[in-house]
Amino acid sequence: MVQERQPIALDKAACYAALKAHDARFDGHFFVGVSSTGIYCRPICRVKLPKEKNCTFFPSAPAAEAAGYRPCRRCRPELAPGWSFADNTLHIARKAAAIMEENCLADMKIADLAAMLGVTDRHLRRAFFNQFGVSPVQYLQTRRLLLAKCLLADTELSVTKVALYAGFGSIRRFNDLFKKYYRSAPGTFRNAKKAMTENQETITLTLGYRPPYAWDELIEFFADRAIPGVELVKGGTYSRTVSIRNGNGLYCGWLSVANKPKMNSLSVTMCCSLLPVLPKILATIRKLFDLNCDPIEIYDKLSVLNELTPDICVPGLRLPGCFDPFEISVRAILGQQITVKAARTLAMRFAHAFGRTIVTPFEELRYTFPAAETIFNLERPIENRLGSLGIIGARARSIFALAEAIETGSLRFTSSAEPETELEKLLKLPGFGPWTVQYIGMRAFSWPDAFPHTDYGVKKALAHLAEKEILDKSQAWKPWRSYATLNLWNSLKAGQKTKREASGK
Structure with a gap:
């Protein structure tokens, strides 16, 4: 069986050096289990440095959880950034992980x-084990547990709702898994101070990234471009x-994202009406703000x-990235051969004409973008x-062709889709030239x-x-x-700024 194989080897000396330096560049690339405490941590954890002989790296x-370690309550492994979609190693495993994180495989x-990925069960299990050191089922179970732990620590949602929104179909199963893997009841992960101050109409969660972050x-x-x-x-x-459709349900609301540079993380506040689609919201925000990026690797290549x-x-x-692929694709069409400001105006009229009107705490936010x-x-x-x-x-006709392709299923904007394949399809639609298609590929x-x-x-x-x-050259x-x-x-912007500064404007 795949599960009996040994997980991928990590350089113990290099991992320990990164742990000793609390090097944030390696956050999410590995985790350390400490045998003397039974706890596993991120490399950035600020607890007392464990002895090297007590460390096992995963x-x-x-x-780490499959090996019997419990998550650290101080560095909170659930906040660690994930893997970039661009990483070439074991592409199938990482795409599968991205899909799991979007919906916890609820259905x-x-x-x-x-x-969905066009591979056999066995091939997926093998690829998953080689990449993550566990089976897909174990990976999914841990993702659900860590999301639940995050909700327990950062919100005052009831335990039953936490179990539901984290993807558990049974509260009994949820409680049993917490006791088995974390050796505590879910309620012990509550943050008492947070529970006393949390606004019941909103929740605020944290998502980590690897510095530097521009x-x-x-x-x-x-x-x-807003x-x-x-x-x-x-x-x-x-x-x-x-506005997100999930199954037969449509969920509308609002969210806000702010940077917390001292914590190398983003603070995400959202209305509670979006909780039924929470995993998808969080996965989308990670893409929107490119949180799984490895900035050092990219800079080394592009220097x-x-x-x-x-x-x-x-x-x-x-x-x-984008929050809605249709939205950003329409923006790309509207932006052809006109200024960014003019494209914003057309997109605003489009949204106001066909989007839903909703109530938010922000006077400036009143419409969802149409589906x-x-x-x-x-x-x-x-x-x-x-x-x-004012749309010619x-x-x-290009916007309609795009909508038709999405609705008929001939074009897919999903985590399982291969970008190059879908972009080739886009090129065949009326009005989609190389610039538009490549921009859609980016966003x-x-x-x-x-x-x-x-x-x-x-x-x-x-x-x-x-x-x-x-x-x-590219x-x-x-x-x-x-x-x-x-x-x-x-x-180009930097050059314009330099000219303005030189002229005193």
């Missing part, structure tokens, strides 16, 4: 997951409305950009419905190797190179060309 939190079995560049990117009425960037905090322009490569730069289903069901011809918004006929699929080489900003940043030379930036594109775009 490739994942589930592997799916492991066999269904393997079929938050200012990321939040500025979102601010420049859709009025749907998104808001204010005081360094990103807020937005949310060659500095040969083109000094200091063009920014350490910790993140790839801005593909809503646009697909509009009365034809589509040009008549969108033309009054060609782009109206909707969080694909790290998208490269819109025909983009005006890319060409301007590399003005001394011809188009073919730009493509040839081969050295693989598989991180999306990040290279962001660095090129940001270099």
